[in-house]
Amino acid sequence: MNYKLPTTYISKASLLFALSISGVASAQTTPAATPEAEEIVITGMRAALEKAIEVKQSSDKVMEALSMDDINATPAVTIAEALVRLPGVNGSRDRGNESQAAIRGLGPRMVFGTVNGREVASPEPGRAIRYEQYPSELVSAAEVYKTQSADLIEGGIAGSINLKTISPLSYNGPEATIRAGVQQNEAGKDIPDYDPLGNRFSAALVHKFSDEFAVAIGASKQKQKNAYGSLQGWGFSSGDWNLDGKGAIGSTPWGVAAEVKKLEQDREGVMAVMEWAPSDTLNVKYDFLYTSFAMSEEQNQTWGQDIGLNPGPWGGWGIEDTNKDGRPDNLLSNVVLVNKQAVAATINGWEGQIRHVLAGYSQENSGITQGLKFSYTGIDNWKIDADISSSTAKRENYWNAIYLDQYAETWSYDLRGTPSISAPAGSALLTPEKASYNWISNVNEGSDLEDDLLSAQFDFKRDLDAGDLRSLTFGVRTADREKEVIWTDFAMTRTDAADNGTAVKFPAGFLSSYTLDAFDTIPFLNAPSYKETAQLIYGGVNYGAAAVNEGRYWKVEEKNNAGYVKLDFEGELAGFEYDANVGVRQVKISTESYALNGAHVDNDFSKALPSAGLNLSLDDQQKLRFGVSRAISRPPLDEMRAGQYISAINTGSSGGAGNPLLKPFTSDQVDVSYEWYFAPESLAALSVYYKDIENYIGNATVGSFTGQQGTFDIYGPVNGKGGYVRGAELTFQMPFTFLPVEGFGIYSNYAFAESNIHEFAPSDNPLPMAGLARDTATLDLWYSNYGVDARIGWKYHSAYTSAFTWDSYDLTTMDSELSLGLSLAYDINEHWNVRFQAYNLTNEPMRLSQNNQPANLKRFDDYGRSYLLDFTWKL
DSSP: OEEEOOOOHHHHHHHHHHHHHHHHHTTTSOOOOOOOOOEEEOOHHHHHHHHHHHHHHHOSSOEEEEEHHHHHHSOOSBHHHHHTTSTTEEEEEETTEEEEEEETTBOGGGEEEEETTEEOOOSSSSSOOOGGGSBGGGOOEEEEEOSOOTTSOSOOSSEEEEEEOOOGGGOOSOSEEEEEEEEEEGGGGGSTTOOOEEEEEEEEEEEESSSSEEEEEEEEEEEEOOOEEEEEEOOBOOOOEESSSSSOEEBOBSEEEEEEEEEEEEEEEEEEEEEEEEETTEEEEEEEEEEEEEEEEEEEEEEEESOSBSSBTTBTOSBOOTTOSSSOSSOOEEEEEETTEEEEEEEESTTSEEEEEEEEEEEEEEEEEEEEEEEEOOSTTEEEEEEEEEEEEEEEEEEEEEEEEEEOSEEEEEOSSSOEEEOOTTOGGGOGGGSOEEEEEEEEEEEEEEEEEEEEEEEEEEEEEETTEEEEEEEEEEEEEEEEEEEEEEOOOOTTOSSTTSEEOOOTTSOEEEOOSSSOOSOEEEOSOHHHHHHHHHSSOOGGGOEEOGGGOEEEEEEEEEEEEEEEEEEEETTEEEEEEEEEEEEEEEEEEEOTTSOEEEEEEEEEEEEEEEEEEOSSSEEEEEEEEEEEEOOOGGGGOOOEEEOSSTTTOOEEEOOTTOOOEEEEEEEEEEEEOOSTTOEEEEEEEEEEEESEEEEEEEEEEEETTEEEEEEEEEEEOOEEEEEEEEEEEEEOTTSSSTTEEEEEEEEEEEESOBOSOSTTSOOBOBTOOSEEEEEEEEEEETTEEEEEEEEEEOOEEEOOSSSTTOOEEEOOEEEEEEEEEEESSSSEEEEEEEEOTTOOOEEEEETTEEEEEEEEEEOOOEEEEEEEEEO
């Protein structure tokens, strides 16, 4: 990209002073010729920032943009890491990587994701896209639309995120690119028999056979190792007991658990685009994007359980008071109470059972998105677009666990700060591999998900010359979607044991133990793998024995028909140039929710969604934008399921249900944005917004279930009271042209959001709305010159309610986080580039709490730092 050296206010004053002197001197000397302004070519990160500014400035909506170079210049394993650096965008780390997105304080349920402008199927249970599935090498740009327009597919009250693949006929970059590198996860260094080194490869080719036909193909393959330690709480029992006999009145947790996940994540992607323009009036483009994500996870878990006050959901298990004197039979010691909850204590007596879990988890996601688009302008003043697309997503996952128990007289837990589980010197818990075990039980559960989506969209635009009315656009869209999830579970039995009393005999050296530096815990029991352990005890895992869990099965079919009309205006208003649009989108959506026996519940709704936008050009550098609209976000598909279930895993979980009759989130919203492009590569922007949301969907107790293990609450989604969401976003970026050394600059943003909407649980102390972070900020300092691209970036968000799990009712509070990343790249020559990136340099853990009580720990994950080194060859 070329531009002339900018003139600042200081340089203008200097120029005027010089002109005044030259005017005096002109009578005595012949003036020298004025040199032409020097032209400089900018590349790399600076070009990417400038390109993003150009996209934002030329758009008729409030939006943010990322280009390919900006994505690659950000420490990013996937596109998700780059997205969360945009104003008002947050994410949630899953196994160390950013995953789903929240925009403007609204969580993934109200964020709409598209690829090349098309709705896509998702391997997640709802509609939200798991952005970590998209390798950053296969995405050419990302656009985040924060205001609505009639021509945008409905679904994003918070905003719409559109990922774009390359358009080969308009591409001007290198024809061939190959990248290869290695990754390392620091948290895996303490784990035996685990190699924390991963790798990353990608290749792309763009070839123009002629000015009429071009092809782009690309592939990416990545093996990531993200082993880490975690410590978790299972929630607190109820009751006020004298826990230590000394007046510590309160309750205990149902249990605490430590865990190590030994992960291997394989990502693969293939992109192909063919573009044909046989004439100036016809363009035909076919694009194909395949992504897959496979995860293999060996788990070593230590459960400190049976410490909830009895009676509880597990019947006769737990801390007991047989003489009914209000004190446990075995008094606790070292009790620390917060809000009458024992967040730290020493358990005395056999009731504090330790369960060692050798588990394996596997998951395979895949997705295909493809489309064929025709654009025709051969009829005077008309443009006709036809877009036919299909999208499929699949997911298979299994969790298998073998339980091995120990009973201990004394052990301790602490859920504060960096949590811990510990045992005194000499305890058998410190050498778990030497203990004798009896087989008691095992758990195997899994699911198969399939999501299929077919859509067709037709758009017609008529250019007009009727005063300020410049064009009329209208169109229709139809889509059919079917999403099905089949859950299975089974238990394995031993052929050599008549009951649970037969001891398991392990070969010498088969079991071992280890600890982590991340937090204090009793040693983890380790085996070569879950598969080898299952082979030794059960003769292998018979997945064919799995039976469908009828209560958890669900299928939802959705038919979506929409039409819109939009008028575009352009002219002069009060002395300012303007462009504007006004339109309405009419949607009709029908759903059928099926149970396993074929019974189904029908639901349908229709909505008119008006919208209008006005953009004023105050001058060549300043823009003022206004937007008003009504928007909807359709209910997540899994929340519209039929049936209910009880979890088979005894970790304090309860039951869940769906609601096929849910109404969509609905919002009336106003946006105002001021943008000042005060110099090349520079922007100062302020956006404010207000959303009035109705039909908010939250989870509440909808029933109960009584079984052998007690009475469970059943949680399910319901429509309820909404409220407002309001906030402001500030963006500032510029190169430091005032420095004597060229090439330094800043990119920064800050977002504020607040709302009076609360979730529906806990009923006595509801959580704030999911996704709402009061404060979000990004600060990047960069250097780009002489072939060097360097970027150091901070990302901060305040605490907010998170629901980024498979169970939408499982709400937690994520603590505030401040992370630091680094990207450093150097162009060795015109063909070769070397890049080093570092993630989570501050080693920021993720801490979640539950029940709207900060001291009630849900999980503490220590992901550690990770590093990438790669080389790129371009031709």
